[in-house]
Amino acid sequence: MKSNLTQLKKMANTLRQDVIKMLVEAGSGHSAGSLGMADIFSALYFKVLNHKPKKPNWANRDRLILSCGHIVPIRYAAMARSGYFPVKELKTLRKLGSRLQGHPSYVDMPALESSSGPLGQGVSVAVGKALAGKMNRKKYFVYCITSDGEHDEGQTWEAIMTAAKYKLDNLIFILDRNKIQIDGYTKDIMPLESLKAKYEAFNWFVLEIDGNDIEKVLKATEIAKRVKDQPKVIIAHTIPGKGVSFMENKWEWHGRAPSKDEAEKALKELQRAL
Amino acid sequence: MFKIQISKQIELKACRDGFGEALLELGKRNKDVVVVSADLAESTRCLEFGKKYAERFFEVGVAEQNMAGVAAGLALEGKIPFMCSFGVFSPARNWDQIRISICYNKANVLAAAKFEGPVYIRFAREKSPIMTLPKTKFKIGNAEVFKEGDDVTIIACGSMVYEALLAAKELKKEKIQAEVINCHTIKPIDAKTIIRSAKKTNRVVTIEEHQVNGGLGSAVAEVLAQNYPVPMKIIGMPDKFGESGTGKELLDKYGLNYLNIIKEIKKLI
Incomplete structure (x- = not known):
């Protein structure tokens, strides 16, 4: 399960290809965020997370909450590649009767830990899970992937205050700072800066990294795990659409799936990068 | 007409x-x-x-x-x-x-001009047939009888109105005359039109792209139960969460189409 850096980079590329294949098959879905987070998902599922894919309800597993549920294709890809379910099932994304719902459905797939989609809700659920971990004296960490656009929601800041109040040092947010949301760049829709200063003002421990650099992701999670008495956030600057040149940094790809031609082009580019 | x-x-x-x-x-x-x-x-x-x-x-x-x-x-x-x-x-x-x-606060939010708000308007995302013409009447609070009939009343809203019309057209071949009402305003509901139609047909089927609880069907039931109770069937999402699939697949799965309206009407008649 635990992989070295070269293997993790290769895996990120594989996950990106999976995402393209899934989205073109589904005919809808969110490309940019899914691709941008491939490096982090590779690091999480193949190195960072303490988990047993064949025993998804193992009591001591680290909990991963995907609060920005719309990028779930990348999570499904990482789950399939790490052994939660067969890779061929990825093609059922968004199809009638599939447990790979367009947005995460906990009842269909309990290993997702929580249903999500409407922004700002997963962060509170993660706080609840971290509180329970403390109460039950469990050693698990709660990782919560949250998006920058999600910080428009007031609930996100309610969760942030609660986590600091209870000194939840078993809680690590990974904030996908890709600077886009569905209708445009975050700076145009709702300016968020300075996110670092805001989190610090709310008594969180903050790290800011290049989220497409797997080595930095690994280092940041190691540091974050060791910090005591504070919740931790890793602000991960990622390139939305990363790996597919015509999608990179374009907000128009937030909620779009590639056409057949675009998918072919994207896959060629990803294969060349190997 | x-x-x-x-x-x-x-x-x-x-x-x-x-x-x-x-x-x-x-x-x-x-x-x-x-x-x-x-x-x-x-x-x-x-x-x-x-x-x-x-x-x-x-x-x-x-x-x-x-x-x-x-x-x-x-x-x-x-x-x-x-x-x-x-x-x-x-x-x-x-x-x-x-x-x-x-x-x-009685704040005039989302109001159409010349109508005192607040107003909530709900649309379907998918494309639906343009069945109305420029001369088709539309007034907030008025249910419109799109087709008259004596045997059963179909009350629909939004994208389901056209399905109701298709059902009525099919039923006509079997000599069943369905009345079709476009009940575009859920609140305030047009009780008068609904009661008048129920008195004529004595059977009501409602259909909506919405949960069966607390929607069009429930509103019609509230009117009829207190004024003129008749056998009724409410077609809609059966108190379930949504799921992934194409629009057509999902409408068919939950019987939100004219074929299911016909099936339910035959159970009532």
Whole structure:
């Protein structure tokens, strides 16, 4: 399960290809965020997370909450590649009767830990899970992937205050700072800066990294795990659409799936990068 | 008889596109019309309004509770705000702000011009047949009888009205005369039209692209139970969460089509 850096980079590329294949098959879905987070998902599922894919309800597993549920294709890809379910099932994304719902459905797939989609809700659920971990004296960490656009929601800041109040040092947010949301760049829709200063003002421990650099992701999670008495956030600057040149940094790809031609082009580019 | 059309080659158009066009027109006619968006301007089709009337367009980001409060404040100061989002977010997310900031204040939010708000308008995302003609009557609060009949009443709203018309057309071949009512306003509901039709047909089927609880069917049942109880069937989502699939697949799975209307009518007759 635990992989070295070269293997993790290769895996990120594989996950990106999976995402393209899934989205073109589904005919809808969110490309940019899914691709941008491939490096982090590779690091999480193949190195960072303490988990047993064949025993998804193992009591001591680290909990991963995907609060920005719309990028779930990348999570499904990482789950399939790490052994939660067969890779061929990825093609059922968004199809009638599939447990790979367009947005995460906990009842269909309990290993997702929580249903999500409407922004700002997963962060509170993660706080609840971290509180329970403390109460039950469990050693698990709660990782919560949250998006920058999600910080428009007031609930996100309610969760942030609660986590600091209870000194939840078993809680690590990974904030996908890709600077886009569905209708445009975050700076145009709702300016968020300075996110670092805001989190610090709310008594969180903050790290800011290049989220497409797997080595930095690994280092940041190691540091974050060791910090005591504070919740931790890793602000991960990622390139939305990363790996597919015509999608990179374009907000128009937030909620779009590639056409057949675009998918072919994207896959060629990803294969060349190997 | 209201003038409507029904044909195999009928043109399809998404209701939200019509909303976007109407919003532009309203913006031109009334300088007090403003729009508050929560990062769904393109999807809800208020984007064109935003481009044309930038000074009357407010983007609050993914923050529906804030959107409702901001809209209330604008309305209380005499503006006519339209707040545009998806039903899963508004009213699902900002129910309390809609209830207190907007409704308890009687704030004129999302109101069509010349009608005292607040008003909530719900559209289907998928394309649906353009069955109405320019001369088709439309008045908030008035249910329209689109087809008269004596044997059964079908009451529908939104995208299901056309399915009701298709069902009536098929039933006619079997000598069953269905009355079809377009009940576009759920509240205030047009009790008079509903009771009059029930008295004539003695059987009512309702259909809506919505949960069976607390929607059109429930509102019709409230009217009939207290005034003129008749056998009834409510067709809609059977108290279930949604799921992934194509629009057509999902409509068929939950019987939101004319074939199921016919099936349910035959059980009643």
